[in-house]
Amino acid sequence: MARIIVVTSGKGGVGKTTTSAAIAMGLAKKGHKTAVIDFDVGLRNLDLIMGCERRVVYDFINVVNGEATLHQALIKDKNCSQLYILPASQTRDKDALSKEGVEKVLEELSKTFKYIVCDSPAGIEKGAHLAMYFADDAFVVTNPEVSSVRDSDRMLGLMSSKSRRAEQNQEPIKEYLLLSRYSPDRVKLGEMLSVEDVQEILSLPLLGVIPESKSVLNASNAGIPIILDEKSDAGQAYADIVARYLGEDKPHRFIEDKKGFFGKLFGGK
Amino acid sequence: MSTDDQTTAYNAPVLEFKSGSFSVPALILSGNDLQLIEQQLQDKIRLAPEFFKNSPVIIDLKELTRQSLNIDIALITEIARKLGLLPIGIRGGTLQQNKEALDLRIPVYSNNSRTTATGTQIATQTTPDVSQKKDAVPTAMVITQPIRSGQRLYAHGDLVILAQVSAGAEILAEGNIHVYGALRGRALAGVQGNTDARIFCTHLQAELISIAGNYKISEDLAKTIYNKPVHIYLKDYTLVIKEL
Numbered sequence: 119m120a121r122i123i124v125v126t127s128g129k130g131g132v133g134k135t136t137t138s139a140a141i142a143m144g145l146a147k148k149g150h151k152t153a154v155i156d157f158d159v160g161l162r163n164l165d166l167i168m169g170c171e172r173r174v175v176y177d178f179i180n181v182v183n184g185e186a187t188l189h190q191a192l193i194k195d196k197n198c199s200q201l202y203i204l205p206a207s208q209t210r211d212k213d214a215l216s217k218e219g220v221e222k223v224l225e226e227l228s229k230t231f232k233y234i235v236c237d238s239p240a241g242i243e244k245g246a247h248l249a250m251y252f253a254d255d256a257f258v259v260t261n262p263e264v265s266s267v268r269d270s271d272r273m274l275g276l277m278s279s280k281s282r283r284a285e286q287n288q289e290p291i292k293e294y295l296l297l298s299r300y301s302p303d304r305v306k307l308g309e310m311l312s313v314e315d316v317q318e319i320l321s322l323p324l325l326g327v328i329p330e331s332k333s334v335l336n337a338s339n340a341g342i343p344i345i346l347d348e349k350s351d352a353g354q355a356y357a358d359i360v361a362r363y364l365g366e367d368k369p370h371r372f373i374e375d376k377k378g379f380f381g382k383l384f385g386g387k
Numbered sequence: 388m389s390t391d392d393q394t395t396a397y398n399a400p401v402l403e404f405k406s407g408s409f410s411v412p413a414l415i416l417s418g419n420d421l422q423l424i425e426q427q428l429q430d431k432i433r434l435a436p437e438f439f440k441n442s443p444v445i446i447d448l449k450e451l452t453r454q455s456l457n458i459d460i461a462l463i464t465e466i467a468r469k470l471g472l473l474p475i476g477i478r479g480g481t482l483q484q485n486k487e488a489l490d491l492r493i494p495v496y497s498n499n500s501r502t503t504a505t506g507t508q509i510a511t512q513t514t515p516d517v518s519q520k521k522d523a524v525p526t527a528m529v530i531t532q533p534i535r536s537g538q539r540l541y542a543h544g545d546l547v548i549l550a551q552v553s554a555g556a557e558i559l560a561e562g563n564i565h566v567y568g569a570l571r572g573r574a575l576a577g578v579q580g581n582t583d584a585r586i587f588c589t590h591l592q593a594e595l596i597s598i599a600g601n602y603k604i605s606e607d608l609a610k611t612i613y614n615k616p617v618h619i620y621l622k623d624y625t626l627v628i629k630e631l
Contacts, residue, residue, distance in 0.1 A: 268536055271553045275535025290532075318569075321533055321551055 120228040123235050124253035124291075126277075128269030130240030132261045133298040136334060137356070138237035139167045140345040141257065144360030146201035147345075150232040153192065155223075156206035157249035158239035159214055165205040168195065169341025179207040182219030188226050197346060202231075212245035220248050242276060250277050255292045255363075258322065261299050262311040267319050270295075274320065294325035296359065301330040302375040313373050326359035328352050329372040411475065414467070415447040419456040425466050432470055444472045445496060449479030460487040527562070534558060534572065541578075554594060563587070569614075575602075577621075586619040587631075601626055 125138040135158075142154035155178060156164035165171040170193045176186035181204070188204075195201035204223075207214065227234050238249035250256060256277055260270045277291050278284055284291075297316055304310040317324060333350035337343065345360070347353040351372060358368045416424065432439045444467060451458055464474045477488045478496040485495045527545035534540055534548060536555030546560035549567050556572035558564060564576045566588040577584025577599040584598050592614055594605050598621045608628070616631040 268555060271536040272555065274533075275538040275553070275556070278532060278535065279538065319553070319571075 120224075120231045120234050121255060122224060122228075122253050123233060123255045123257060124238055124250040125235060125257045125259060126238040126246060126250055126273050127240065127259040127266070128242060128246075128273040129261070129266045132259050132266055133328070133334075134240070134259050135163050135167050135237055136338060136344060137257060137259050137296060137298065137328075138164060138235050139343040140353075140356040141360055141363070142201060142233075142235040143195070143198060143343040144345045144356055145233045145235070145364075146195070146198045148360065148364060149200060151200050151202075151230065152233040152235065153202045153204060153227050153231045154235040154237060155204040156237050157215070157245050158237065159206045159245060160208065160211045161239065162206035162208045164237050165193070165203060166341060167338050168203050168343060170195065170203055170205075171341070174205045177205050177207040178223070179210050179214045181223055182215060188223065197342075212239070212243065215244060215248050217248060217251065221252060224252050242272060246273070247276070247280065250281055250291070252282050253277070253291050254283075255294065257294050257296050257325065258320070259296045259298050260316060260320070262297060262301075262305065262313075262316055264311065267311065267316055271320055274322070293322055294363070295320060295322040296325050296328065298328040299330045300327045300372065302373065306375065324370065325362055326355055327370060327372045328355040328359075411443050411445055413445045413447045413478070414472075415450060416458065416463070417450045417454075419451055419458040421458075421462055421466060424463070425470070428466070428470055432472075436471075440471050442472055443475045445476045445478060446474055447479055448477055448481075448484060452479055452481055457481075458484070460484055460493070461491060464491065464493060528560075533568075536572070546576075554592075560584070573597075576619075582621050582624075584621075587617075588619075589616045590614050591617045591628075596626065596628075598626060603628075 123141070125134050125141070127134050138154055142152050146152040154164065156162050158164070159179060165174055173193050176191035178191070180186040181188050181191045192202040192204055195203060224234060236249045236253065239245040258270050258274060260266050274293060277293065281291055283289065295317065297313060300313070301310060305312045313324065313327060329351050331350055331352035333347055334344050334352050337347055344350065344353050345356040348357070355372055358371060361368050418424065446463060446467070448458065460477060460480070467474045474493060476494040476496045477484065480488065480495070488495050527547050528542040529547045529549070530540065531549045533550040534552040534556040536553045539557045540546065540559065542560040542562070544560070545562040545565070546558060547565045548558065551568040552558055552566055552570050552572040552574065554571040557575070558572065559575045559578045561577065561579045561581060563584050564574050564586045566574065569590040569592055570588040571592045571594065573595040574586055574588070574593055575597040576586045580599050582599040586596055586598065591608070591612055593608070596603055596619055598619065601621055601624055603626050612628055612630055618629045618631050620627055
């Protein structure tokens with residue numbers, strides 16, 4: 119049985135697709151057969167971030183509608199043979215998805231894959247609901263900013279009441295916090311919420327902090343998941359996150375300023 | 388065997404008094420011309436014959452008494468019966484009319500319609516009331532998961548939350564509310580009007596607190612009690628927030 123991971127946030131632009139691409143790649147690189155599905159029907163982006171947009175023939179909706187087989191629609195990643203991408207349709211909208219259709223696709227993927235990463239669209243409507251409905255684990259991507267935190271909280275509420283696990287009274291979805299676009303400098307200046315602030319509001323276990331980084335934008339534009347950029351701090355942060363998710367004990371990094379030596383020396387936090 | 392059955396049957400209660408409230412139409416008379424009354428009543432009944440057929444009715448004499456007009460109870464009930472109504476009482480009549488009615492075995496109701504019944508109600512209801520109350524006390528609802536933004540929770544009795552209540556969440560209880568964690572959302576206790584309901588929380592950061600409809604929003608809360616463990620109750624329709 120595959121483990122289904124939803125990458126969600128409620129709010130848009132916080133880094134869901136970047137995170138989906140990175141952790142799917144990370145899991146695959148660790149040797150686990152992984153599929154990543156773009157649930158953002160109508161605004162498909164995952165294939166761009168994964169650098170496979172020119173190889174899209176069939177999409178998720180075609181499979182849901184039975185117009186193509188899963189095998190035809192899955193795109194094998196060129197960097198890692200263990201990773202497959204199921205792109206969204208750009209010409210349809212979220213109503214083209216159905217609970218039964220999604221369930222069928224996930225069931226079929228579960229037979230051969232170890233992890234299925236569902237890249238949720240923003241919002242709390244149908245696309246986002248279906249992305250999280252069948253999930254076992256949830257990666258809640260949050261920016262250190264009040265509206266993002268509030269939307270994540272809303273999403274967490276929906277997951278604890280409107281998911282399959284909740285409806286069937288099973289063990290609830292395991293939720294993890296991923297704090298992205300974090301900048302210790304700005305936290306120090308009081309312009310950003312700190313890790314502690316966000317954790318206090320959401321009371322979630324922290325899976326990792328991804329620092330604000332220029333390399334993320336470059337990687338996105340180049341169509342290479344950021345985790346493959348091992349020199350970048352964001353890439354390292356995602357590698358840590360994948361390792362922690364798989365049970366490795368990695369100390370948290372990127373929470374404090376790199377130049378924080380003097381700060382620490384003089385008692386600043 | 389048969390005797391045993393008989394004794395049980397003898398001891399088992401075969402009747403019980405219960406109070407019930409029924410809505411019965413009142414026929415309000417403002418004139419004492421019996422012919423005119425019969426005529427007009429007939430016209431009214433013709434509009435909805437099925438509705439009035441065998442309908443119980445209370446004859447209201449208040450207006451006549453006020454105008455010092457007399458009417459014969461026997462005759463007016465006779466007219467009502469003739470037209471298919473079943474007079475089951477009078478009210479607002481004079482002492483003489485009340486006596487006439489009772490002589491005809493027609494009950495007399497007082498003007499505010501309830502007082503006659505209350506005497507018996509109290510007497511017969513004492514025992515069942517107690518047992519009913521025992522059953523009716525709802526147990527507290529205990530929640531261990533955080534209440535997230537956008538979630539809404541309603542408890543018929545007390546509500547105990549052993550986690551945080553996020554901003555944008557709403558918790559409602561007919562009884563008391565206890566929150567052992569940060570209370571950032573809205574908390575409404577005594578929503579069915581119980582003014583004795585209270586709110587207890589360990590970290591008050593609420594957007595709104597309310598007891599029996601008397602509320603305070605976050606802006607009205609003093610800074611000194613922010614994030615403090617508090618106890619909130621109602622005194623003279625004003626919310627009192629006391630630090631614990």
